[in-house]
Amino acid sequence: MVLKIEQDWGRFREIVRGKIKENLRKYIVHSELIGKKGKDIVSIPVPQIEIPRFVHSPQKAGGVGQGKGEEGTPIAIGEGEGESKAGNQPGEHILEVELTLEEMAQILGEELELPNIEPKGKKNIKSFSGRYTDIHTAGPESLRHFKRTFKEALKRQIIMGAYDPENPVITPISEDKRYKAREPVEEPAYNAVVIYIMDVSGSMGSEQKEIVRIESFWIDTWLRYQYKDIETRYIVHDAVAHEVDRDTFFSVKESGGTIISSAYKLCRKVIIDRYPPQEWNIYVFHFSDGDNWSRDDTSECIEILEEFLLPSVNLFCYGQVESPYGSGQFYYDLEDNLGDKENLVLSKIPDKDAIYDSIKQFLGRGR
Amino acid sequence: MIPSEIQRYIEEIKKHALDYGLDFFEVVFEVVDFEEMNMLASYGGFPIRYPHWRFGMEYEKISKSYSYGLHKIYEMVINNDPAYAYLLKGNTDIDQKLVIAHVYGHVDFFKNNLWFSKTNRKMLDEMANHAVRVRRYIDRYGPEEVENFIDVCLSIEDLIDIHSPFIKRRHERKGLLEREDEGERKAISKLRSPNEYLDEYINPEDFIEWQKKKAEEERIRRKRFPEYPERDVLLFLIENAPVEEWQRDILSMIREESYYYAPQIQTKIMNEGWAAYWHSKILTEKVITDREIIDYADHHSGTLATRPGVINPYKLGMELFKDIEDRWNKGKFGREYEECNDIEEKRNWDRKLGLGREKIFEVRKFYNDVTFIDEFLTEDFCREHGLFTYTYNRATGMYEIESRDFKKVKEKLLFLLTNCGRPIIEVVDGNYMNRGELYLIHRHEGVDLKIDWAKDVLNNLSKIWKRPVYLETVVEGKVRVFSADAGAHRK
Incomplete structure (x- = not known):
């Protein structure tokens, strides 16, 4: 039985890719839908392509179920399955579409119109990752280039007068053999490091951290697409700053007050110790609710930024998440004092929906 | 090729089914691997369908769901004479037995349930035929063009009148003169009175008036287009929309397939219930051996889980x-x-x-x-x-x-x-405002429409009708009219 589903399937996937582009915004806000699977496969659930029809509004229609429970007991009927389950209508099932990180980054880049990054600190090294485009006279038999080998043999036989057009037998001898070989390609290698700094003071709630988590995921995805190898460092701070690993970064409990300069100092130390700015492309992302301890400390932050951080890094991004407790003053302080710096990006992220715009602000400069 | 073992089960179960009084079409069984099964399921059971991404979408869903172990299609059977049934290769014997019995239950239902009596029993051929026609249009008009049109059609594919195969809703088209005559006759119908003085009692004035009024109404109705509200919106479009011939043909194929699938939706509970009833009956009473009972119970309870x-x-x-x-x-x-x-x-x-x-x-x-x-x-x-x-x-x-x-x-x-859970939509005027615009009514049964979708459907309808299209419905207790191009406005 020969079935033609491949064609329809391919077509569907093409459309879905287009679909993702249109609705990317939605996927970024639906954080719970993003998860890593396997090595670098991410499964993003996307809605199926819904064909609009005249249907009853599922929320108004309700339905009939079976099972235990008092009146008023909430029930999980699944995404969109409330719609006439007794019928045969396919509901609005959520469909997971797998994309590689690279594909996702491409989509992200296209959608947000992100410019490719022009790295600094070029350091050319030769790598042998090149393609087999060269021909050598020696090599393993498995790489023998038959056509070239026979051409050589033909040439030799003609020169020697051993070639008979009536009876074109060509016998290569070992000198005739040619082998495919890799051509070394000069590939620039760039080093890049991303330093995430997060305020974990008492005023940062779990919702704010969720925003940071999502945003940093997308930033990571994009930068990893732009640079082959990338290092990430994580710094959390309340009144003091610590360098932590990734898991801790996203799980550490909030407490204490906020002294932002502690984090900036630690960041400075990390850069000086490990990442000399002339060799590294450095990205710093700082997320906070902007409620710093004192004006003095803010002045100190501005000083560190102006004197060390901004001259050293490609990009310093400050994302201010809104929390019910924060004043958000830090944002304005930075804006007033350093607003004219090219590689300082300020962004406000009041809620999940704003993540999209914020990423665009951060990465839209192509640095 | 059916493995001889399975062939034996089929023969055994078929015999039991006949003994119980089931009455079915010949069933052609095929054993397929999961990939084929998933593909067939995506195509709604038919090996050949016209090319369209929605089958790919189904496949994506079904195959994903299969590979994550969320569900597995054990069997599929299509309403056709002979019926075709697919069994999944690699199922355990007891699964196969259960499924075979289940299939006979379905085929008995297809053959005997009256709601299926008007379905095309040669649908396998018909579907293949549709595929050929659509492919030909694709060759001639390009894949994009055809696909886009199918997309539009799909959004209205369920606007059929599921009862129309059984009811004569449409009046025979009579000759124009004949109808005129009839109208005249009706307009002046008077009861015969023996004496002139009795006339005003036998044919009182208000009776005459009433007749005149009716005649007038009739005249107006006849001017209406369609004469009676039409639930088979697809048919109305096929007959009246200004589309290309090939588009008309695609519309009619979509409509035909819709009518073919309608009884399956109308009898989903009964049909599945009937098949489950019979697989449990035949297996527990006749077929399973002691050592199979646990596996049977496991599968059976999985099927019936709520x-x-x-x-x-x-x-x-x-x-x-x-x-x-x-x-x-x-x-x-x-x-x-x-x-x-x-x-x-x-x-x-x-x-x-x-x-x-x-x-x-x-x-x-x-x-x-x-x-x-x-x-x-x-x-x-x-x-x-x-x-x-x-x-x-x-x-x-x-x-x-x-x-x-x-x-x-x-x-x-x-x-x-009711109506397969779909809202009831009727064409009431194909010449709305005497401007050739299309006016539809949603017969509101207490539940509002999903408005954003309804607007999109209207849009699609206007692509076919090529003129503004209106939909009258009720939103939050108020009558509202939506139109395809100008958006919503209060009536």
Whole structure:
């Protein structure tokens, strides 16, 4: 039985890719839908392509179920399955579409119109990752280039007068053999490091951290697409700053007050110790609710930024998440004092929906 | 090629099925691997369909779901003569036996249930034929063009009149003169009076007036287009929309396929229930061996599992059939039983009538889900099986149990099943405002439409109609008219 589903399937996937582009915004806000699977496969659930029809509004229609429970007991009927389950209508099932990180980054880049990054600190090294485009006279038999080998043999036989057009037998001898070989390609290698700094003071709630988590995921995805190898460092701070690993970064409990300069100092130390700015492309992302301890400390932050951080890094991004407790003053302080710096990006992220715009602000400069 | 072992099961089970009185078309079994099964399922059971991404979408869903182990399609059977049934390669023997019995249940239902009587029994060929036609149009007009048009059609594919195969709704087209004559005659019809002075009593003035009024109404109605509101919107479009011939042909194919699938939706509960009833009957009474019983029970319970909030048609249907059989065996029906007020007596009621088997065969012949539920869902059954209605709570954003009241459950269930759970949409005017615009009415049954989608559908309709299209519906208790190009406005 020969079935033609491949064609329809391919077509569907093409459309879905287009679909993702249109609705990317939605996927970024639906954080719970993003998860890593396997090595670098991410499964993003996307809605199926819904064909609009005249249907009853599922929320108004309700339905009939079976099972235990008092009146008023909430029930999980699944995404969109409330719609006439007794019928045969396919509901609005959520469909997971797998994309590689690279594909996702491409989509992200296209959608947000992100410019490719022009790295600094070029350091050319030769790598042998090149393609087999060269021909050598020696090599393993498995790489023998038959056509070239026979051409050589033909040439030799003609020169020697051993070639008979009536009876074109060509016998290569070992000198005739040619082998495919890799051509070394000069590939620039760039080093890049991303330093995430997060305020974990008492005023940062779990919702704010969720925003940071999502945003940093997308930033990571994009930068990893732009640079082959990338290092990430994580710094959390309340009144003091610590360098932590990734898991801790996203799980550490909030407490204490906020002294932002502690984090900036630690960041400075990390850069000086490990990442000399002339060799590294450095990205710093700082997320906070902007409620710093004192004006003095803010002045100190501005000083560190102006004197060390901004001259050293490609990009310093400050994302201010809104929390019910924060004043958000830090944002304005930075804006007033350093607003004219090219590689300082300020962004406000009041809620999940704003993540999209914020990423665009951060990465839209192509640095 | 069917493995000889499976062939043996088929023959054995077929014999039992015939002994029980099932009556089916010849069934052609094929054993397929999961990939083929997934593909066939994506194509709605048919090996050849016209090219369209939605089948790919189905495939994506089904194959993903299979590879994550979320579900597995054990069997598929298509309503055709001969019927085609696909068995999944690598299933255990007991699974295959169960599935084979299940298939015979379905085919018996296809063949005998009246709602299927008008379906095309050569649909396998017809689907292949559609595929050829669509491919030809693709060659001629380009894949984009054809696909875009199909996309538009799909959004209205369910706008058919599911009862029309059984009802003569359309009036024969009579010759124009004949109709004129008829009109004239009607307009002046007077009863004959023997004496002139009696005339004003036999034909009183208001009677004459009434007749005139009716004649006038009739005249106006005839000017209307369509004369009567048309539920078969697709047919109306095929006959009247200004589209290319090939587009008309695609519309008619889509409509034909819609009518083919409609009875399966109309009888989902019964059909699955019937098949489940028979696989359990045949297997437990005749086929399974002692060592297979656990695997059988495992599979069977999986088929009938219920989750809160979702009605499992297999379960509901099968239990109802069993209930009916039991009631008719014991004579738990009729006036005497209904009027008995003694709970104890009612519970132990047994007139030893033994009419159960006969009754369920009758039910599978004449009923569809709506009439089935309407007639046989009893209060006892509803309570015993814990049915409830649920509703959306705006405050919590969750669905929650609303009521276990029998009347409400039944009402809701019937609502969900009526017209396959789809809203009823009719064309009332194809020449609205005398500007050739299309006016549709949603016959509001208490539940509003999903408005954003409705607007998109209108848009698609206007692509076919090529003129503004209107939809009259009720939103939050107020009559509103939406139009395809200008958006919403209050009437």
